[in-house]
Amino acid sequence: MEPRQREHGHEHVQVKDSFLVGKALLNFTSIFVSLGVFLFGFEQGLMSSLITNNYFKHYYHNPSPAAIGIMIAILEIGALFSSFIAGRVGDLVGRKRTIRYGSFIFVVGALVQAMSPTILILSGGRLIGGVAIGFLTTIVPIYQSEISPPSDRGFYACAEFTGNIIGYAASIWVDYGFSFLDSNWSWRNPLIVQLVMGFLLWCGTFIIVETPRWLLNHDHDLEGMVVIADMYADGDVEDEHAKNEYRQIKEGVLIDRIEGGERSYEYLFKRYAKRLSVACFGLMFAQLNGINLISYYAPMIFESAGWVGRQAILMTGINAIIYVLSTIPPWYLVDSWGRKPLLMSGALVMGITLYTAGWSLHLNNEHTAAIVVTSIIIANAAFGYSWGGIGWLLPSEILPLSVRSKGAAIATATNWLSNFAVGLASPILLDEIKWKTYLIPATCCIVSFFAVWYLFPETKGLSLEEMGSVFDDKSSIFSYHASGNVGGDGNSSSSIRNYGATADVAARPVGDLAAATDSVQTVASMQRNPATMRPETNIITGASSSQIPTHTAVKSIKSDVTATDDTAADINVIQEIEPPSLDAILMYKKNEQQKPPFYKRWFEKEATSKSINDEESRLL
Numbered sequence: 001m002e003p004r005q006r007e008h009g010h011e012h013v014q015v016k017d018s019f020l021v022g023k024a025l026l027n028f029t030s031i032f033v034s035l036g037v038f039l040f041g042f043e044q045g046l047m048s049s050l051i052t053n054n055y056f057k058h059y060y061h062n063p064s065p066a067a068i069g070i071m072i073a074i075l076e077i078g079a080l081f082s083s084f085i086a087g088r089v090g091d092l093v094g095r096k097r098t099i100r101y102g103s104f105i106f107v108v109g110a111l112v113q114a115m116s117p118t119i120l121i122l123s124g125g126r127l128i129g130g131v132a133i134g135f136l137t138t139i140v141p142i143y144q145s146e147i148s149p150p151s152d153r154g155f156y157a158c159a160e161f162t163g164n165i166i167g168y169a170a171s172i173w174v175d176y177g178f179s180f181l182d183s184n185w186s187w188r189n190p191l192i193v194q195l196v197m198g199f200l201l202w203c204g205t206f207i208i209v210e211t212p213r214w215l216l217n218h219d220h221d222l223e224g225m226v227v228i229a230d231m232y233a234d235g236d237v238e239d240e241h242a243k244n245e246y247r248q249i250k251e252g253v254l255i256d257r258i259e260g261g262e263r264s265y266e267y268l269f270k271r272y273a274k275r276l277s278v279a280c281f282g283l284m285f286a287q288l289n290g291i292n293l294i295s296y297y298a299p300m301i302f303e304s305a306g307w308v309g310r311q312a313i314l315m316t317g318i319n320a321i322i323y324v325l326s327t328i329p330p331w332y333l334v335d336s337w338g339r340k341p342l343l344m345s346g347a348l349v350m351g352i353t354l355y356t357a358g359w360s361l362h363l364n365n366e367h368t369a370a371i372v373v374t375s376i377i378i379a380n381a382a383f384g385y386s387w388g389g390i391g392w393l394l395p396s397e398i399l400p401l402s403v404r405s406k407g408a409a410i411a412t413a414t415n416w417l418s419n420f421a422v423g424l425a426s427p428i429l430l431d432e433i434k435w436k437t438y439l440i441p442a443t444c445c446i447v448s449f450f451a452v453w454y455l456f457p458e459t460k461g462l463s464l465e466e467m468g469s470v471f472d473d474k475s476s477i478f479s480y481h482a483s484g485n486v487g488g489d490g491n492s493s494s495s496i497r498n499y500g501a502t503a504d505v506a507a508r509p510v511g512d513l514a515a516a517t518d519s520v521q522t523v524a525s526m527q528r529n530p531a532t533m534r535p536e537t538n539i540i541t542g543a544s545s546s547q548i549p550t551h552t553a554v555k556s557i558k559s560d561v562t563a564t565d566d567t568a569a570d571i572n573v574i575q576e577i578e579p580p581s582l583d584a585i586l587m588y589k590k591n592e593q594q595k596p597p598f599y600k601r602w603f604e605k606e607a608t609s610k611s612i613n614d615e616e617s618r619l620l
Contacts, residue, residue: 021235026147029208030156033143034163035201036099036136037392039106041167042194043129044292045320047072049175049313052299056187060119065427071123072427076420078130079137080413086138087409094214095143100205102135103198110195114188130416132198137392138412142404145396146211147231150463153397154334154390161389162327167197169320176313213401213464216246217253222580222588224249237585246579252465254577256402268403268410275471278456279395279411282343285448286391287418289350290441291383293426294319294376300430301376307369319377326384338460339390343452346386351445353379358438387448391415398459398467 020028050056051068063071090098109128116122141157148156171190178189212231215224225237228246233239268276294301298319302312330342357375360368399407422441429437457470580588 021230022233025209025230026149026156029147030144030159031163032201032204032208033099033140034160035197035204036102036140037160037164038167038170039103039194039197039201040133040137041164041169042171042197043075043126043133043167045168045171046175046190046194047126048297049172049179049299049316050187050190052303052312053175053179053187055182055184059184059187060122063119065431067119069424069427071119071126073420073423074123075126075130075133076416076423078127078132079134080130080416080420082131082134083138083412083416084409086135086412087405087407089135090139090142090214090405094210094218095139095146096205096208096210098135098139099143099208100202102132102139103202103205104132105129105135106132106198107195107202108132110191110198114191114195134412134416137415138405138409141392141396142408143211145393145464146213149232150461150466151335154339154393154460155331157393157397158327158330158334158389161392162324162331165320165324165327165384165388169317169324172313172317172320176310176317179310179313212245213249213253216249217401221250222585225579225585226589237582243579247577248463248465250577252401256400265406265410268406272399272403272407272471275398275400275467276407276410278398279407280414281448281451281455282387282391282394283411283415284418285347285444285451286383286387287415287422288441288444289347289383289387289448290354290379290422290438290445291388292419292422293437293441294380297426297430298376300427302373307373315373319373319380322377323380323384326381327388330385330389333385334390334393335460338458339394340452340456340458342386343390343456344449346382347445347449347452349382350379350387351442351449353382354438354442354445358435358442361435361438394459397464398471400467401464 051072057063086098086102089101106129109125109130109132112125112128113122114125116125140160144156144160145153171194174190174193175187178186180186181189209227209230210223212224212227215221215227225242225246228249229235229237229239229242232245233242236242298316299312302315307315333342353375357372357379360371360375395408395411396404426437429440459467459470462469
């Protein structure tokens with residue numbers, strides 16, 4: 001805790017929950033949790049080169065294409081099932097602990113793989129690793145979205161995906177470097193490297209903070225306010241921007257409970273069907289568009305085109321470097337151009353280049369090797385700037401907090417089911433129908449272009465609490481605080497926007513918008529135009545302003561209490577939500593600082609347990 005400092009008439013009090021604050025905390029946390037998707041990329045690319053290693057093939061007695069396909073694809077089976085568990089675990093114990101559990105399981109799976117004496121045990125290790133990947137790929141994007149500010153959420157999500165591809169590229173070059181060893185260590189060492197990376201991520205989970213949205217959703221309001229201040233106000237718990245962020249998130253939590261947000265799968269399918277379909281399609285097409293045909297089997301593809309042995313791994317490594325570079329432009333384009341233009345252009349480029357690669361393999365002339373390598377590299381780069389990062393961003397940003405973990409789990413499961421189908425079928429199809437294999441993902445790319453065009457809304461610039469404004473599902477939360485009127489500076493986390501407004505209303509000055517409210521009475525229009533709400537109406541929960549009683553107040557509701565439909569009809573307005581007082585926060589921090597370190601508490605717990613057991617033995 002740091003002393004008060006007076007600046008511009010405002011008393012600043014830093015009550016930090018982390019040794020970093022502001023942008024430094026956001027950047028550090030984002031980079032570190034990206035190790036979770038780094039491990040996924042590393043695991044994904046590792047086997048693509050090892051399966052062409054002669055020592056690997058000799059040690060495992062030249063496994064058949066079917067055995068290779070099962071060994072590769074079984075990771076997706078583990079991830080498919082664990083992604084459902086991860087959603088539930090993420091809701092119960094928090095995002096941070098779920099990442100910790102996933103990284104520990106990954107270490108166990110990596111250890112089994114590194115010591116595997118048979119292809120069967122190697123496959124078992126990959127199954128365990130898949131369970132870990134399911135945890136990490138479900139929770140890490142949720143964690144990233146929940147800590148990122150709306151204006152930069154796309155940036156951080158795409159930067160996170162870059163971490164995934166750096167993991168993929170690193171695995172290729174690690175394989176290439178160790179391939180110069182003339183022994184079984186040429187393929188065992190890369191497996192040991194992934195074990196070390198998993199251990200580093202596990203250690204890091206004791207440093208990062210929990211997301212403020214999970215904390216407020218579970219009524220850890222004091223800790224949540226401190227984390228919000230750390231991330232958005234340089235640790236200043238008295239900052240008005242941090243208070244507005246707290247109000248907006250807490251209002252969203254309470255409205256979810258009032259509207260019947262019981263967090264069940266039935267509620268998710270019934271209430272948020274369109275959001276869920278967009279989340280699932282985003283990750284399904286990310287796999288069916290052919291990226292894992294390239295990621296898992298690039299060396300085999302290059303060998304079929306004429307690049308043999310270590311040359312095939314070298315071409316895969318060059319492809320991986322370009323792949324990494326292709327993920328950088330969306331850092332700056334996803335929040336300016338938007339999600340849809342990147343997805344649609346990426347689908348077109350991938351489709352054309354995959355058709356070209358297949359046709360060139362069919363012709364099989366002196367230009368085939370160069371054309372196939374060029375086409376695969378371009379297709380990979382097109383995926384890198386489009387479907388790669390945005391596919392993982394969509395589930396975590398468009399789903400509401402009450403069912404975010406469950407919806408992300410279903411979307412992630414869709415990803416792994418599609419991934420499994422591609423991983424299992426690809427070596428068999430490449431062996432049986434050869435060049436015609438490329439026509440399948442190329443056609444999926446064209447289909448995905450039209451799916452985005454007709455189904456996907458644009459979500460750039462919206463806060464997580466505002467996503468209902470583009471889905472028209474009556475769950476958007478707009479308050480008098482969120483419209484920028486608290487504090488008088490207009491710099492709250494949600495600025496005034498005119499999505500979907502009529503030309504007449506959108507053209508009016510902000511001060512005149514209140515007079516136009518009666519002309520924009522649909523729920524969707526009011527949600528898109530928070531400034532059109534009357535000042536006395538603090539929150540829209542799905543009814544027009546004329547239907548909302550202004551005298552009804554709602555108190556905080558415990559996280560395990562769910563409102564019935566009748567209650568939701570009668571209780572519509574939250575009059576005021578205030579952040580915890582400074583005295584309460586200071587008392588919380590004082591109590592936290594007086595607690596002994598976790599390792600000391602653990603040893604004390606063990607000593608107490610041993611003492612109790614000794615006393616029981618003496619009495620017996």
